[in-house]
Amino acid sequence: MHPVAEEDADVTEQTDAGAVAAGPGGVEFLAARDLLLNTREDYAAARDAFRWPRPAEFNWALDWFDTIAGRQDRTALWIVESDGSERKFSFGELSRRSNQVANWLRGLGVARGDRLILMLGNQVELWETILAAMKLGAVIIPATPLLGPADLRDRVDRGAAKHVVTTSAHAPKFADVPGDYTRIAVGGADGWHAYADSAAAAETFEPDGPTSAADPLLLYFTSGTTAKPKLVEHTHVSYPVGHLSTMYWIGLEPGDVHLNISSPGWAKHAWSNVFAPWNAEATVFIHNYERFDATALLGEMQRCGVTSFCAPPTVWRMLIQADLTALRTPPRKVLGAGEPLNPEVIEQVRRAWGVTIRDGFGQTETSVQVANTPGQELKPGSMGRALPGFEVALIDPATGAEAEEGEICLRLDPRPVGLMTGYADDAERNAEVLRGGYYHTGDVGSRDADGYITYVGRTDDVFKxxxxxxxxxxxxxxxxxxxxxxxxxxxxxxxxxxxxxxxxxxxxxxxxxxxxxxxxxxxxxxxxxxxxxxxxxxxxxxxxxxxxxxxxxxxxxxxxxxxxxxxxxxxxxxxxxxxxxxxx
Incomplete structure (x- = not known):
């Protein structure tokens, strides 16, 4: 158990009492969430009992986040800077601040369905704006601050963006990006609205109406390893509700302190720095740095009591070159994502920390589909089994039939909630990936008799x-x-x-x-x-x-x-x- 087990003992009672104000969608979401919490180490029970919530109307920021903020005030976000300074923000603070930002953005003309490019680093304004845009019903286009003018022109053009939120340092990148879009800068910039002005807005927010579960929420430009970025569209349920599977994979519980190393602008940041931890009422922990320093990171993890840690393979490979034993109290939940982890990395971490890194497989297009979940047998080289709510089939590309090795696909009957709507404005591509009653991932895997799936590679990477x-x-x-x-x-x-x-x-x-x-x-x-x-x-x-x-x-x-x-x-x-x- 994690250190706050006693504090968490009354979570269910508080949750049940507070959920009524969230509306039917919030109540349905809560029931599914609690089922996964209660079966987090019983894979068979979770697979058997879990059913995706499918509300007709749902707004995660209003129906879930604001509801939990109203009945408990734990730390929601903890940011430690490279100079050692730090700030903590409670659920209540973020609820009120996001209300202010939503009211202020509404005054600038941000309306339901408008597309908004959000290009901020790991700073509190990022989370405030995510929640605010969700409350307004605006569609967020996440963008990494690493993007240059050419990439931004593509996002403004193909994304049909009406608004941009960035920092004063990155505002000049938009000088050569044409378009009639609202310009908002954190830190201020000439000709841009100053984000700080939002502090004068009202702390209570009234939505202009209910949010349809099918309304678009996120529009991701995928990084693309083979082609021009695709536009992946998610709704108000496919990521907020879909990431119940990610919460289950990580094993997050109320009160956990979760560190996920991921840059804003990418899907994994939303997975593990927004939806999965806050679905579980855990703390999002951020360690900002100018240059990655494994020793400094391990020191902050020790000082701040990180209980859950997820990192991409590149970071894990750098960490094992440091002294992992310097972290005297390692997290008990350790994860790898982005690309499969190699066995040697997993073994070195096991020797140093006494815990096993658990792989998870998902895409920008989905939440976690396949993973090694807490308390289950781990098989060397395997990335685990299908998550509750997902039915995975391996399809032989030559015959189109299910096989022991083949393309990893999701059955669409029933369609899993944690799957994108589709690729925006690309009917041909949608027909290709949603053919034959399956969603085709483009990745190849093999499955053993116990249902464990081992990653083989991308369909276009495997060769003869x-x-x-x-x-x-x-x-x-x-x-x-x-x-x-x-x-x-x-x-x-x-x-x-x-x-x-x-x-x-x-x-x-x-x-x-x-x-x-x-x-x-x-x-x-x-x-x-x-x-x-x-x-x-x-x-x-x-x-x-x-x-x-x-x-x-x-x-x-x-x-x-x-x-x-x-x-x-x-x-x-x-x-x-x-x-x-x-x-x-």
């Missing part, structure tokens, strides 16, 4: 070498077990005999130098740990191309391979045949 199917993720996992390898990406490299052979692009760990000796050590290690047909036969040391959200763009590496192998011996590439010490 000598007629064998190769999963890049499997090979990358082996490479990461070598002490010299910090990151790796495996792609097919054209070969006149085998059609293609596996090639690894490697980022070296600190203390290792690129060169023949290191290449030989890694190739020998791969030879000893992989079946002959899976062997890494070519290797190159380089930085990996990534999306702005940190996912490896293997499509760029595949394209590069086609280009460089127009020549017989590309510079910088090491091959098995270059080393007589390696037997053929």
């Amino acid at each position: 070498a000598s007629d064998y199917r190769i999963s890049p993720f499997e090979l990358e996992s082996v490479l990461l077990e070598h002490e010299a390898v910090a990151e790796a990406a495996v792609v097919p490299s054209p070969d006149p005999i085998r059609l293609a052979v596996p090639k690894a692009y490697v980022v070296l760990a600190a203390g290792w130098e690129p060169g023949e000796a290191t290449a030989l050590a890694i190739l020998r290690f791969a030879r000893e740990h992989l079946a002959p047909y899976k062997r890494i036969r070519r290797l190159e040391f380089t930085e990996l191309p990534k999306t702005i959200s940190g996912k490896i763009r293997r499509v760029e590496l595949r394209t590069r391979e086609e280009e460089i192998h127009a020549e017989p011996s590309p510079a910088g590439e090491y091959r098995e045949e270059d080393f007589p010490d390696l037997k053929s």
Whole structure:
């Protein structure tokens, strides 16, 4: 149990008493939420009993957040800055401030259905505006502050944005972004409305009417590893209610202090820095930093009593290069998301903290679909089983039939609440991903007799070498077990005999130098740990191309391979045949 177990003992009674004011949608949501809390370590019971709430009308900010703010005043948001300063905000404070911001935005012309670009960092104004826009019925277009003018023009144009909220530091990026949109700056900027003026607005808010559950709430521009960003549309239930599955995966409870390392603008930030923790009445904990410092992060986790921690693989790989034992009281709930975690990372954390990182699989298009949930048997390499509310099928791309290995798909009868409405203004793409009674994820997995699913790779990343199917993720996992390898990406490299052979692009760990000796050590290690047909036969040391959200763009590496192998011996590439010490 977490440290606030006694305080939480009366949560159910308080919740039942306070939920009446939330309306039917809030009551239905509460019942589903409490069922998952009460079965958080009993997967079978949760799968059997859980049914998605499907209210006709629902506004999470009004019907849920404001309701819990009215009956308890725990810390909702805790922000620690890089200089050590910190601020805490209670549910009540955020409820009142979001009311003020909603009233002020309404006065500036923000109306139901308007699209609003929200480009802020991890600062309280971000959460205030999310809640305020939701109360107004505006559609939020989340945007990372890393975006440049070209990306912003695309969002204003294709997103049909009528309003923009950003900081004074980023306001100049919009100078070359045409459009008749309301400009609002935190910190103020010439020609922009000052966000600080919202403090003079009334602290009570009256909505202009009920919010239909089917009304759009979020419009995400996906990062895209292969193509131009898609516009993913979510409603007032698909993310707020859909992330009950994410709450269940993490195992969040009232009073938890949850740290999720994710940048604003991406779906994972909404998953674990808004909806999942506040569905559970937990605290969102933020540690801001100018440059990632594993030691400093571990120190703040210890000082502030973080009980739940989620990070992408890149962060986990940096953390295991630090002294994990410096965190004397590690969180009991540790998660990995964004891309599958490699077994070596999981084992190092287990040795240091005595807990196992639990994988979860989802997309911008969905909440968590498949995961290792609390209290369940964990199988090495598996990302777990289908979450309550999701029916997962593996579809053989060649036959369209269900199989033991195939594309990970969601059955649409019944349609899970935690699934997007679709891609905005893209009927052709929607028809493609929603064909045959399934939602097609584009990811491949295999399932064992107990229902555990193991990730194989993206459908466009899996390739054939000598007629064998190769999963890049499997090979990358082996490479990461070598002490010299910090990151790796495996792609097919054209070969006149085998059609293609596996090639690894490697980022070296600190203390290792690129060169023949290191290449030989890694190739020998791969030879000893992989079946002959899976062997890494070519290797190159380089930085990996990534999306702005940190996912490896293997499509760029595949394209590069086609280009460089127009020549017989590309510079910088090491091959098995270059080393007589390696037997053929």
